[in-house]
Amino acid sequence: MLAVRVLQRRVGKIPCAIPCGMGCTMPCIILCTGLTVCGVFLLVSGGFWMGGWFGFPCVGLFVGGCGVVAGGVQGLSLGWRGPWGGAALALGVGEAARWGMTGSPTVLLDGIDPFAVAGAAPSVSCRLYLGEDGTRDGAPSVASLREVLAAVGLAEASGEDCCEADVLDPIGRAGRGRLAPCERGLRVVHQAVLRHFAATGHAPDLDALEPAAATAGRSAADVLAELACEDFLTLDQDGQIRAAYPFSAVLTPHRVRIEGGADVWSMCAIDALGIPAMLAADAEIISSDPVTGEAVTVVSRGGRMAWQPASAVVFVGRRCCAGPAAEVCCDVLNFFTDNASAKAWAHEHPDVSGQIVSQARAQEIGQLSFGPLLR
Missing domain, CATH: 3.30.450.410 (Beta-Lactamase)
Incomplete structure (x- = not known):
């Protein structure tokens, strides 16, 4: 398991306190607004080739307070091995509509929510996902994530990119790249x-x-x-x-x-x-x-x-x-x-x-x- 490296970007004055280490198996960035809302952006294996090896960006949208951030992070880190397009912060229904968010957490693949329910209104409410055993959880399961990734051609179906991304982590400093900071x-x-x-x-x-x-x-x-x-x-x-x-x-x-x-x-x-x-x-x-x-x-x-x-x-x-x-x-x-x-x-x-x-x-x-x- 890779060591978790947490970096913070402060958009506001007060940093959020989301424990990325909970279920996070890959490096991540916590983006904070200074309010009570945080977004988590996983720098997953191979992420430094953003847009180069995969045709679709993957974005995770979270709203603080739902109690599902850790679960969502864990599921996404297991189900997705491609580059992330970024993390968005939905501060209200207007922003939720702009991002295509119908509840927290929302996963967007190429700008589309694969778990969206037809006719669902934009929302920042906590969202529940149906599990394989019929129970509901606050985050999509790994199996369901892999299923929707496969549907858009992003899954680990071939195994090649997933494996390659893992073994290339040391070369690319686990997604952080080799260009030193200024x-x-x-x-x-x-x-x-x-x-x-x-x-x-x-x-x-x-x-x-x-x-x-x-x-x-x-x-x-x-x-x-x-x-x-x-x-x-x-x-x-x-x-x-x-x-x-x-x-x-x-x-x-x-x-x-x-x-x-x-x-x-x-x-x-x-x-x-x-x-x-x-x-x-x-x-x-x-x-x-x-x-x-x-x-x-x-x-x-x-x-x-x-x-x-x-x-x-x-x-x-x-x-x-x-x-x-x-x-x-x-x-x-x-x-x-x-x-x-x-x-x-x-x-x-x-x-x-x-x-x-x-x-x-x-x-x-x-x-x-x-x-x-x-x-």
Whole structure:
């Protein structure tokens, strides 16, 4: 189970106190109005690809005081694995009508309430849902959620996106993305680290980062420690940079030759595929199949990638534990010469959950994960 990370956005002056940890198995944001109404926005697995992998946004609408928020959160986290369009706060019947809300909680799929009763008037009243056993509850059951998701083509029917989203959580920081916040000098220092890696092939020392950290009135060591805590990079026992995703300061199986830049090591196959997009530069990725030892190369020119061998794939996996991506997944996201080799590797590593992804999918994940970091 993923650790719950709660972030608050205050719209009013008084923060609401909704215990997101109750039944919430994924990170969430509590949106508060300063009144007695709160909305809960789950950043579910894969949520940072908002609108990219799934065609429909999913929105959960809740009104405080119904006593069903925890149940609704639990059901939605189990039934939905795609990106959320956001959370809305219904403060009155007028707002309820605008959002298509016919009671609390309401689930909207592509703007439509799949549980709506024909002729039901807009309402902010507490809503009851019919369960499988005929009883009524304050939130839709997991089974009913999956049923309506399947009806609009969003369910876990194929299993692929659900599984993939789970194993990709460490890469995308559980839906929070890899673009560091602007506050406290985090982004300016993070970007300085990435640019130094790209230009030199190695990590910058603290002195090189002091000017960037000083813009926020902080020391480089202080900013790096916070970046490491949030898994934007990793530090060794002496506080020196060991990795700054997608780059590694130590040797890995994945070498990237940047045109007009340096030769660098990447943390994993996905990270390597994200480097050309992040730098808007041509590059050559040189790796090898961990089973056969055969070379796998990817040449990126003008945004197009050519793979050798043509049958090459990427295995996307993770260990069943919490921690930074460097420990949880980086060494198990590798290139393979073909599906058979990737399957053989997965069979020999039952402690790793994951799946084989196509070249196009692997490229997409890399580009979406790292492309925005220097913009």
